Amino acid sequence: MKAGRFKQWAAGIAAMALPVLAFAQATDPKPWQLNMGQGVTAQSANAYSAHMFALWVCVIIGILVFGAMAVAMFKFRHSKGAVPDKDFTHSTKLEIIWTVVPVVLLVLMAFPATSKLIAMYDTRNAEMTVKITGFQWMWKYEYLGENVALTSRLDRKSDEIRQSKAVPTAADHAHYLLDVDNVLVLPTDTKIRFVITADDVIHAWWVPALGWKQDAIPGIVNEAWTEIQKPGIYRGQCAELCGKDHGFMPIVVKAVPKAEYQQWLAAEKAKNAPAPAPAPAAPAAPAPAAPTEAQPQGSSTPNTEATAAAAPQHAPVAG
Incomplete structure (x- = not known):
């Protein structure tokens, strides 16, 4: 029985110690990582700070609640002669306290979280x-x-x-x-x-x-x-x-x-980048003119060069 109770206490202490050990980890997740990483950007730093604020609020609430439970269980247990109050009535002060305190905490967390969320979507002035x-x-x-x-x-x-x-x-x-x-x-x-x-x-x-x-x-x-x-x-x-x-x-x-x-x-x-266009080829030299062929017989078109050669040459007439 005592061994079992010791194990329960050890597990409880270990659970309470986890937040204390949960410091920022490296950017990439690691095996057995206990906490989120801080990251390397403004958004990740904002998310980490909001997360840590909420975490410590929960740790404090947990210590208070479980501490009050421990005191009640051990100080007012039956073996010490404690007698339960059968005529217990709700305390108005306590009702107000445990209603107002959570509301205040939520408001305190909502303001920074909202401003950081708005900044996360502000894409103006991007380079x-x-x-x-x-x-x-x-x-x-x-x-x-x-x-x-x-x-x-x-x-x-x-x-x-x-x-x-x-x-x-x-x-x-x-x-x-x-x-x-x-x-x-x-x-x-x-x-x-x-x-x-x-x-x-x-x-x-x-x-x-x-x-x-x-x-x-x-x-x-x-x-x-x-x-x-x-x-x-x-x-x-x-x-x-x-x-x-x-x-x-x-x-x-x-x-x-x-x-x-x-x-x-x-x-x-x-x-x-597209491949450069090939340089334009140099213009080709004009082909030499083909030699003129002899006019075939029976053609109605006279051969100009042959006609010119056959024409008689006249000497110039003296004036």
């Missing part, structure tokens, strides 16, 4: 626009105004492991099912607007480190924006069940400094 189109089962990225586009799908190595039906390990592929053949390259410290749609069914473009996800719906164009503050590689996945290969539709974003991005963009433009 560049990327169009994202979801397909079964890949993504197409178009850098609008730059004549650069690419498709991004599951990398060949992950697909080979998947098709082999072998049990994958980290040694086989460090980023199994989370790598692509063509990554989305974006500049850091740049406000980037995304227009997101789909070609066939509903998809959802989601990279946790960016702090948001957005549905890609056929016939509808949704907007989002980001400003990545730290160079790196950030991974995500389609977050909407879109068919049998939904789990094989990863997203990889590579954030690089502005100068490196411009070099990459110039190289991509050079790939897509």
Whole structure:
């Protein structure tokens, strides 16, 4: 009995300690991660701060509620001679307190959450626009105004492991099912607007480190924006069940400094540039005139050269 009670206490203490241990994790999810990551954008930082505020409010409420329950159970238990009050009536003061306090807490959380949500959809003053189109089962990225586009799908190595039906390990592929053949390259410290749609069914473009996800719906164009503050590689996945290969539709974003991005963009433009037209050929020299043939007999048209040669030559007459 005592051993069982000790286990219960240990489990309770561990549960109460989890929020204390739940500090910000790295941008990419890790095994046994206890908390959401801070991300690398303003939106992700806003989401993290709102989450942590709500978390600590819940922790404080939990300590107060479970603390009051513990005091009541151990101080006023039957073995100590406590007698239950059969004539208990509700306290008006307590009713007011536990009604007003939650309302105040909700209002305190609503104001910052609303302002941050409005900022999340403010795509004005963007420096560049990327169009994202979801397909079964890949993504197409178009850098609008730059004549650069690419498709991004599951990398060949992950697909080979998947098709082999072998049990994958980290040694086989460090980023199994989370790598692509063509990554989305974006500049850091740049406000980037995304227009997101789909070609066939509903998809959802989601990279946790960016702090948001957005549905890609056929016939509808949704907007989002980001400003990545730290160079790196950030991974995500389609977050909407879109068919049998939904789990094989990863997203990889590579954030690089502005100068490196411009070099990459110039190289991509050079790939897509049309081949130069061949130089026009020099005009051909005119062909020499063909020699005139003798006039055949019986022709009604006289031969001009022959007639001129046969005509008698007259000497000039003296005056």
